[in-house]
Amino acid sequence: MGKPPNLFAFQGLDDLAPSLRAYILDAQKSALDRHHVFRVALSGGSLPKVLARALLDEKNGEGVIQYDKWEIFFADERAVPLDHEDSNYRLVKQEILDKIPQQLGKPTVYSIDVKYLDDVQEMADQYEKTLVSVFAARDSVKLPMFDLLLLGCGPDGHTCSLFPGSPLLRELDAWVLSISDSPKPPPKRITLSLPVTQHGIKIAFIATGGGKKDIMKEIFDTEEGQQLPCGLINSAAQERVSWFVDHPAIEGVSFPSRRGSL
Numbered sequence: 001m002g003k004p005p006n007l008f009a010f011q012g013l014d015d016l017a018p019s020l021r022a023y024i025l026d027a028q029k030s031a032l033d034r035h036h037v038f039r040v041a042l043s044g045g046s047l048p049k050v051l052a053r054a055l056l057d058e059k060n061g062e063g064v065i066q067y068d069k070w071e072i073f074f075a076d077e078r079a080v081p082l083d084h085e086d087s088n089y090r091l092v093k094q095e096i097l098d099k100i101p102q103q104l105g106k107p108t109v110y111s112i113d114v115k116y117l118d119d120v121q122e123m124a125d126q127y128e129k130t131l132v133s134v135f136a137a138r139d140s141v142k143l144p145m146f147d148l149l150l151l152g153c154g155p156d157g158h159t160c161s162l163f164p165g166s167p168l169l170r171e172l173d174a175w176v177l178s179i180s181d182s183p184k185p186p187p188k189r190i191t192l193s194l195p196v197t198q199h200g201i202k203i204a205f206i207a208t209g210g211g212k213k214d215i216m217k218e219i220f221d222t223e224e225g226q227q228l229p230c231g232l233i234n235s236a237a238q239e240r241v242s243w244f245v246d247h248p249a250i251e252g253v254s255f256p257s258r259r260g261s262l
């Protein structure tokens with residue numbers, strides 16, 4: 001029996017950002033010691049902005065982010081052109097990639113292939129092939145293992161584009177799935193599968209703002225919440241999961257695990 005997920009709660013972004021940076025640096029170090037690259041999967045939503053605060057703000061403490069060793073993947077992506085306002089790639093580029101000081105080098109970024117915008121299943125298959133080419137042949141590893149997954153949590157408990165009650169949650173074999181009727185617009189997306197998200201070496205959820213408090217309470221304090229996509233990652237990955245939250249998001253939650261700074 002492993003330990004429960006870690007919960008790190010902060011007054012606000014000013015103190016969350018340096019701790020998130022320290023956590024990322026630690027994950028980067030372990031990954032570089034292990035295999036000389038740092039493979040990270042990112043979600044969209046509010047995450048890239050918070051991440052930018054953690055990564056780009058010089059005041060956030062010591063340690064060098066070795067961007068040239070980073071391989072960035074999308075934990076989920078919307079089937080839209082890369083410069084579209086709904087594109088997670090565009091958001092990450094605008095918030096982070098375009099702002100990395102030149103001397104720190106550039107990450108390798110694996111975006112979706114926009115040739116397949118009209119066929120979202122093919123887009124998912126192609127993205128899976130990309131993962132296969134990076135992580136190993138499909139027959140030699142059962143699942144790709146990201147060094148770090150940085151994920152958001154929706155107000156209904158979804159994460160990536162894995163929504164509560166979706167049949168995609170039962171998919172055990174595929175690495176990347178397509179969705180054509182996402183309850184959160186836009187409808188067409190691709191997403192990592194649940195087993196891939198659960199398999200990450202480290203998994204961090206970032207949830208901030210009072211709009212998250214009801215779902216946080218459900219995920220951490222109720223049985224039903226454990227069946228929601230975020231809850232399913234919590235129970236499978238246990239202490240490999242860390243939640244970075246601010247006080248408004250965690251108000252009223254009685255989750256008994258570790259809280260505070262790293």
Ligand SMILES: O=C(O)[C@H](O)[C@@H](O)[C@H](O)[C@H](O)COP(=O)(O)O
Nearest residue numbers: 043044045046152153154159160
């Ligand atoms: O592309 C997406 O829609 C996201 O990856 C999605 O899963 C997001 O992370 C959550 O909806 C939380 O979004 P917020 O952080 O904006 O609440």
